[in-house]
Amino acid sequence: xxxxxxxxxxxxxxxxxxxxxxxxxxxxxxxxxxxxxxxxxxxxxxxxxxxxxxxxxxxxxxxxxxxxxxxxxxxxxxxxxxxxxxxxxxxxxxxxxxxxxxxxxxxxxxxxxxxxxxxxxxxxxxxxxxxxxxxxxxxxxxxxxxxxxxxxxxxxxxxxxxxxxxxxxxxxxxxxxxxxxxxxxxxxxxxxxxxxxxxxxxxxxxxxxxxxxxxxxxxxxxxxxxxxxxxxxxxxxxxxxxxxxxxxxxxxxxxx
Numbered sequence: 001x002x003x004x005x006x007x008x009x010x011x012x013x014x015x016x017x018x019x020x021x022x023x024x025x026x027x028x029x030x031x032x033x034x035x036x037x038x039x040x041x042x043x044x045x046x047x048x049x050x051x052x053x054x055x056x057x058x059x060x061x062x063x064x065x066x067x068x069x070x071x072x073x074x075x076x077x078x079x080x081x082x083x084x085x086x087x088x089x090x091x092x093x094x095x096x097x098x099x100x101x102x103x104x105x106x107x108x109x110x111x112x113x114x115x116x117x118x119x120x121x122x123x124x125x126x127x128x129x130x131x132x133x134x135x136x137x138x139x140x141x142x143x144x145x146x147x148x149x150x151x152x153x154x155x156x157x158x159x160x161x162x163x164x165x166x167x168x169x170x171x172x173x174x175x176x177x178x179x180x181x182x183x184x185x186x187x188x189x190x191x192x193x194x195x196x197x198x199x200x201x202x203x204x205x206x207x208x209x210x211x212x213x214x215x216x217x218x219x220x221x222x223x224x225x226x227x228x229x230x231x232x233x234x235x236x237x238x239x240x241x242x243x244x245x246x247x248x249x250x251x252x253x254x255x256x
Contacts, residue, residue: 002039003038003075003076003105004041005033005040005075005076005077006040006042007029007033007040007042007044007078008043008044008046008077008078008084009045009046009079009080010022010025010045010046010079010085011046012048012052013048014048017047017048024080025079025080025084026045028110029078029079032107033078038078041073044061046059046061049061050087050136051083051085051086051088051132051136052087052132052136052140056088062086066099070102075104075105076105076107077105078107079106080108081109081111082096082106082128083132085106086132087135088129089129089132089133093122096125097125100115100116101116154183155172155182156180161183162183163192163193164189165184165189166186166189167182169182
């Protein structure tokens, strides 16, 4: 009787998904299972799920696989590489050990079987995920640093397009050679932005509004910053009315 196999494929970002699939991991696991004479009975795909940021208890696929393990629905859990199970040194090693203790063999198509026959096996299992966690931290630092650099250079790095701007392709590409847009001033919306700040800076400050519960901050070095020409080529500042927050306890129209 062939051993029953569950496979788990995972990528951290949606950008790594190809046509709603994870073909490289899937193909490698299928080839490995076929060579071993195993039968894949169920497959799980986690698309855009970080193995570092998201705990196993918050991953539906891991939770379902654990439930099925307790019901003896499969014999082997197969992944492309062990870090597909997670990258948390304080959690993932114990998730792997849990499967083995419950009679499930844990295999990687590239790294073989994770065993717990000796104390050294436990140590190596922990070191593997400690190293994977460190790699995730380094990747996060590199990504954050590069995003900060792009922002300082005036490039758009994603998210909502600020009011007063539009995206325009100027020939810049990313590391995948895909076209990326740059922020340019939208002339029509820019006139509205200029009017907003002209009234904001030149007119007398207003008291807390009884109708809306919103306030108008005092003129500070942050608002003076808007008068500087170079700011017109940057994003809207936090003090733009769009981001003003209501004062807690402020009166509302319904209170009168």
